[in-house]
Amino acid sequence: MTSDLRFFKxxxxxxxxxxxxxxxxPFQRDRARIMHSAAFRRLQGKTQVMGAGEGDFHRTRLTHSIEVSQIGYGLLQVLQSKKEILPENDQKWLPERDLIEAACLAHDLGHPPxxxxGEQALHEAMLQHGGFExxxxxxxxxxxLEKYNERGKGLYPTRRLILGILKYPRSIKTFDLDAFSQTPPKSFHExxxxxxxxALDGFSPNDRRQFIASANGKQAHHTLDCSILExxxxxxxxxHDIEDIVARGLATESAVRNAITVAFNELASKSLNGFNADLVANGLLADSFQRK
Incomplete structure (x- = not known):
């Protein structure tokens, strides 16, 4: 991979x-263009868990994306401050704040209500025309698609922004869509x-092959920026989905406690730094201040 950071701008x-x-x-312009785009505003009408018209408390895709952006920057700060996680000579590869926030704000732009x-319904409808993901x-x-300067050229994004949102760098055309007739494979459109x-031009041929070969699935290789976003x-x-469900009273106390207990049992072999099912459930099910 090229070591010239200007290449990615x-x-x-x-x-x-x-x-x-x-x-x-360039990354500040990426962020500004995304925030002022029609596609970003349209996220306010797209559901997260509950419908957009069911109240004004729960998350939509818009508020979710804003919160992802804040958390993404928080993770970046941790990586910048803890040299034992990322040695000082590797710190140069960390994204700038504007870049990671831009990627986080953009990550759900293409997801339907x-x-x-919704994605499955669109994929089935578009199956004879290349599918939808x-x-x-x-x-x-x-x-x-997004309007900025010239039709058909989107927001003129930087290379690194594209790499930040490129979760699955494999074309949908390379899959047998007969085997994915109901759920689309993780991919980009041909x-x-x-x-x-x-976007991948700065990577070695071997890196590109590994990147693409891993694309369909949870174990996909990602760029550093995309890993932070994920x-x-x-x-x-x-x-936040749990908070919305509890705050709106859409699940019983016993259902919440049982789900959290099951999740923690699956993590029993991992270090949880003092967290346990009772602590989390008691916090979630307490008043709104305790929940926060």
Missing amino acids: EQLYGNQPQRAGDPRS FGHK GNGQTLRIITK DEADVVAW LADDIAYGI
Whole structure:
């Protein structure tokens, strides 16, 4: 992989002329364009667990993405401060704050309402036209569909932003869709093959092969930025979905306690630093201040 960090700041379709007096970095422009995009605003109408019109307390995809962004930056701060986790000579590879926040804000842009059920419905409807995959749609939105400067070129994202949201760098065309007629394989849409090739251009041929070969599944190789995003996403929806369910009274106390106990039993062999099922359940089921 290239060691030239400037390489990852290059913009898709060529660097755009910078406005006179604009002090922003390429990653700051990535973040700003995402936050002001129509696709980002549309997340307010997309469900997380409950419908967007069922109240004003629970998360939507928009508020979830904002929370993922904050957690992503928090993880970045931990990596910056703990040299035993990431040695000082490797710190240069850590993303800038604006970049990790941009990737986190963008990560759900392509996901339809109703979660994976919505994705499955769209995939079945589009099966004769190449299928549909939510992560692939996110890539399409920021590189082709969203409006910025010229039709068909999206937000002119940086290479590193694309690598940050590229969870599964394998084309949907390489799968046998007869075997994925109901649930799409984790992939990008074939129309964005040129974008992915450009994003991976700085990697060695062997790295690219391993990257692509691992793409469909939980054990997929990710860039450092994408790994931070994935963890932030898991933390956000894992905790906040539970909070929404408890706060809205959509599960009984016994159901919550049982689910948490089962989860902790599966983690029994791992260090949990003093956390246990009773501690978490008691906190969740207490008043709203204790829950927070």
